[in-house]
Amino acid sequence: MPVRRRTNGNSESVDNYLKAILSLGGPGEHRVTSTALAERLGVAPASITNMLQKLAGAMEPLVEYERHRGVKLSSAGKRRALEVVRHHRLIETFLYKVLDYPIEEVHDEAERLEHFISERFEERIAAKLGHPTIDPHGHFIPTMEGEMPAQASIVLTEVVDGGTFLIDSVDDRDAETLKALEAQGIKAGARLKVKRRTAAEGCLVSVGRSAKALDLSREMAGDIRIVPVGS
Amino acid sequence: MPVRRRTNGNSESVDNYLKAILSLGGPGEHRVTSTALAERLGVAPASITNMLQKLAGAMEPLVEYERHRGVKLSSAGKRRALEVVRHHRLIETFLYKVLDYPIEEVHDEAERLEHFISERFEERIAAKLGHPTIDPHGHFIPTMEGEMPAQASIVLTEVVDGGTFLIDSVDDRDAETLKALEAQGIKAGARLKVKRRTAAEGCLVSVGRSAKALDLSREMAGDIRIVPVGS
DNA sequence: TCGACGATTTAGGTATACCTAATAAGTAGG
DNA sequence: CCTACTTATTAGGTATACCTAAATCGTCGA
Ligand SMILES: [Mn+2]
Ligand SMILES: [Mn+2]
Ligand SMILES: [Mn+2]
Ligand SMILES: [Mn+2]
Numbered sequence: 081m082p083v084r085r086r087t088n089g090n091s092e093s094v095d096n097y098l099k100a101i102l103s104l105g106g107p108g109e110h111r112v113t114s115t116a117l118a119e120r121l122g123v124a125p126a127s128i129t130n131m132l133q134k135l136a137g138a139m140e141p142l143v144e145y146e147r148h149r150g151v152k153l154s155s156a157g158k159r160r161a162l163e164v165v166r167h168h169r170l171i172e173t174f175l176y177k178v179l180d181y182p183i184e185e186v187h188d189e190a191e192r193l194e195h196f197i198s199e200r201f202e203e204r205i206a207a208k209l210g211h212p213t214i215d216p217h218g219h220f221i222p223t224m225e226g227e228m229p230a231q232a233s234i235v236l237t238e239v240v241d242g243g244t245f246l247i248d249s250v251d252d253r254d255a256e257t258l259k260a261l262e263a264q265g266i267k268a269g270a271r272l273k274v275k276r277r278t279a280a281e282g283c284l285v286s287v288g289r290s291a292k293a294l295d296l297s298r299e300m301a302g303d304i305r306i307v308p309v310g311s
Numbered sequence: 312m313p314v315r316r317r318t319n320g321n322s323e324s325v326d327n328y329l330k331a332i333l334s335l336g337g338p339g340e341h342r343v344t345s346t347a348l349a350e351r352l353g354v355a356p357a358s359i360t361n362m363l364q365k366l367a368g369a370m371e372p373l374v375e376y377e378r379h380r381g382v383k384l385s386s387a388g389k390r391r392a393l394e395v396v397r398h399h400r401l402i403e404t405f406l407y408k409v410l411d412y413p414i415e416e417v418h419d420e421a422e423r424l425e426h427f428i429s430e431r432f433e434e435r436i437a438a439k440l441g442h443p444t445i446d447p448h449g450h451f452i453p454t455m456e457g458e459m460p461a462q463a464s465i466v467l468t469e470v471v472d473g474g475t476f477l478i479d480s481v482d483d484r485d486a487e488t489l490k491a492l493e494a495q496g497i498k499a500g501a502r503l504k505v506k507r508r509t510a511a512e513g514c515l516v517s518v519g520r521s522a523k524a525l526d527l528s529r530e531m532a533g534d535i536r537i538v539p540v541g542s
Numbered sequence: 543t544c545g546a547c548g549a550t551t552t553a554g555g556t557a558t559a560c561c562t563a564a565t566a567a568g569t570a571g572g
Numbered sequence: 573c574c575t576a577c578t579t580a581t582t583a584g585g586t587a588t589a590c591c592t593a594a595a596t597c598g599t600c601g602a
Contacts, residue, residue, distance in 0.1 A: 083314060083558050083588085093559065114580060127560055129581055134558095148567060148580060178409075179435040189429055196423045204410040314558085314588050324589065345550060358590055360551050365588095379550060379597060 090142070090160065092195040096121060097131055098142060098161040099168075101153050107230045109158075111150030159226050166222040167194040167202055169215035172252070174205045176216040183216055183267070184259040187252040217258075218249025218268030218305070233305040237281055237298060242274045244309050251303035261303070264294055272306060321373070321391065323426040327352060328362055329373060329392040330399075332384050338461045340389075342381030390457050397453040398425040398433055400446035403483070405436045407447040414447055414498070415490040418483040448489075449480030449499030449536070464536035468512055468529060473505045475540050482534035492534070495525055503537060 083091050100120045104112040114132070118125040135157070136145035142157035153161060171190040175181040181189070206212070206224075213221055222228040233248035247270045252258055261267070265287040275284040281298040296304075314322045331351045335343040345363070349356040366388070367376035373388035384392060402421040406412040412420070437443070437455075444452055453459040464479035478501045483489055492498070496518040506515040512529040527535075 091558075115578095123559085124561055125580065126562080126582080131559075133581095175432075179432070179439065181431070181435070185431060189432060192427050192429075193424070196427055198420055198423075200412070200416060201406075201410070201420060204412070208410065322588075346548095354589085355591060356550065357552080357592080362589075364551095 086195060088160070088163075093131070094135065094142070095160070095164045095195050097135065098153065098157050099164055101143065101151060102158065102161040102165065105152060109152055111152050113150045117151075162222040162226040162228060164194050165228070166224070166226075167197055169219055169221040170202060170205055170209070170212070171197070172215045172217070173209055173212050173221070177209060178205075182259075183262055184252075184255040186216060187258075188255065214268075216268070217252040218247070219252075231305065233307045236272075236274070236283055236285075236296070236301040236304040236306055239274050239277070239283070239306070242276055245272050245274065245306035246270070246309045247272050248305040248307050250305075254303070257300060257303055261300060265290070266294075266304065271309065272304075317426060319391070319394075324362070325366065325373070326391070326395045326426050328366065329384065329388050330395055332374065332382055333389065333392040333396065336383060340383055342383050344381045348382075393453040393457040393459060395425050396459070397455070397457075398428055400450055400452040401433060401436055401440070401443070402428070403446045403448070404440055404443050404452070408440060409436075413490075414493055415483075415486040417447060418489075419486065445499075447499070448483040449478070450483075462536065464538045467503075467505075467514055467516075467527070467532040467535040467537055470505050470508070470514070470537070473507055476503050476505065476537035477501070477540045478503050479536040479538050481536075485534070488531060488534055492531060496521070497525075497535065502540065503535075 083093070086092075097117070100117055101112050104116050104120060114125050114128045117128045117132075121128070132143060132145045132151050135142045136151070140156050141154050142160065143151045144154055145151045168190045171193050172186040175186040175189055176183060215221055220228050220231070231248070239245075247266065247268055249268050250258060250261060250266065266272070271288055273286045275286065275293060278284055278295060281301070283296045283298075283301040285294050285296060286292060287294065314324070317323075328348070331348055332343050335347050335351060345356050345359045348359045348363075352359070363374060363376045363382050366373045367382070371387050372385050373391065374382045375385055376382045399421045402424050403417040406417040406420055407414060446452055451459050451462070462479070470476075478497060478499055480499050481489060481492060481497065497503070502519055504517045506517065506524060509515055509526060512532070514527045514529075514532040516525050516527060517523060518525060
């Protein structure tokens with residue numbers, strides 16, 4: 081039995097499958113395809129099928145799986161996925177606020193540590209941080225009970241008319257992009273004016289009270305979630 | 312390739328073998344037997360032989376191994392072992408000082424996390440703690456360069472005459488024992504008077520300025536390292 | 543010097559989590 | 573309603589790190 085199984089009982093790999101299904105299933109928790117999972121996790125589709133069958137066939141199944149019809153999380157699977165997301169986001173917040181990490185480095189560290197911290201560690205950093213509800217990228221931190229509000233924001237690429245918005249959150253998975261965006265002032269909480277859409281689904285914007293126009297690529301715009309602002 | 316390989320390149324298991332060889336080899340760095348390793352790591356002797364052959368046969372061998380003659384660390388192996396010990400002891404210090412863990416809980420958490428933290432994490436907690444040189448159990452923390460002073464202390468079971476001592480360090484691997492000892496005031500830095508040896512290699516002592524005699528079992532005495540004190 | 547006995551190694555096998563190549567199932571266009 | 577094509581699954585393999593049982597090796601006492 082080589083692969084580390086945590087107190088919890090499942091391996092790091094299993095955790096990662098559950099998180100990916102949670103994330104790809106979206107707020108509607110719709111079924112996720114093998115291909116989408118394969119791409120997200122960077123493994124071959126055949127490996128996905130294997131793992132899903134194992135997860136679905138356990139005594140306490142973590143997913144509901146039907147051949148050729150994708151998967152969704154079981155309630156046990158969802159519980160564990162949210163637990164891991166809670167760990168991830170608390171760790172990110174801790175690294176940023178207490179250990180003064182640069183914003184673009186917190187994700188990779190959290191991605192590893194999320195699987196290995198104890199409940200005590202989780203509880204202690206949460207307490208130290210004053211039980212935060214939002215992580216440094218603007219994402220909700222699931223509660224200890226596994227509750228997480230649905231995201232009300234929209235992706236910047238979905239904006240049709242121009243207007244003024246608040247940046248709700250920024251995707252943290254690509255450190256390069258995150259660092260570049262942050263250097264332009266694009267981070268959770270900042271104000272953002274959308275001038276117009278550009279070719280190839282890009283976006284011309286300005287940030288804060290600056291008048292300088294920024295031309296965001298489609299990739300960058302896709303990493304930014306915003307909410308309309310009254311003023 | 313299932314088993315997590317860190318930035319460093321070796322797996323958690325490999326790290327644990329290296330640490331065990333460092334610890335069992337003692338300050339003299341003498342050869343360690345398969346049996347001793349099997350017992351320390353809780354795996355079958357056959358598994359030890361397997362792993363040692365693999366470690367010795369790598370392009371950059373981590374151990375020097377000769378059939379039937381035990382192993383010692385190569386210089387690369389020693390470097391990595393000390394790096395992991397540094398992680399372990401820094402993490403313990405951090406958990407104790409910053410996250411207010413009870414002393415008996417730091418070891419198990421550190422035992423897991425030591426393999427997964429980045430160099431950045433190591434550097435940041437070291438800085439936060441003011442670059443400590445001693446962990447909460449009284450053990451030296453290896454430097455970033457992999458230097459660690461040899462222990463000058465002796466084990467309480469080795470005392471022949473009675474006398475007054477300072478507690479240098481307390482073994483941290485058994486949480487139960489550690490908690491019990493701490494409850495009696497037996498912890499690094501405390502003053503300890505040895506009255507006399509008892510049957511079965513136990514020890515009759517008193518702690519601090521208390522006159523109350525404590526009867527330590529051989530097991531407990533074996534976990535305590537002391538240094539003679541002038542006064 | 544010869545066993546006996548314990549220590550160690552070899553042989554053969556398991557589980558996890560991957561992979562590639564071959565096959566089968568869905569799905570949409572004609 | 574039947575291909576052509578894409579998506580998914582099955583089949584067969586690899587590496588890590590374990591295990592048990594069956595050899596062997598080394599040493600120590602007679
Ligand atoms: Mn993240
Ligand atoms: Mn938790
Ligand atoms: Mn420890
Ligand atoms: Mn390090």
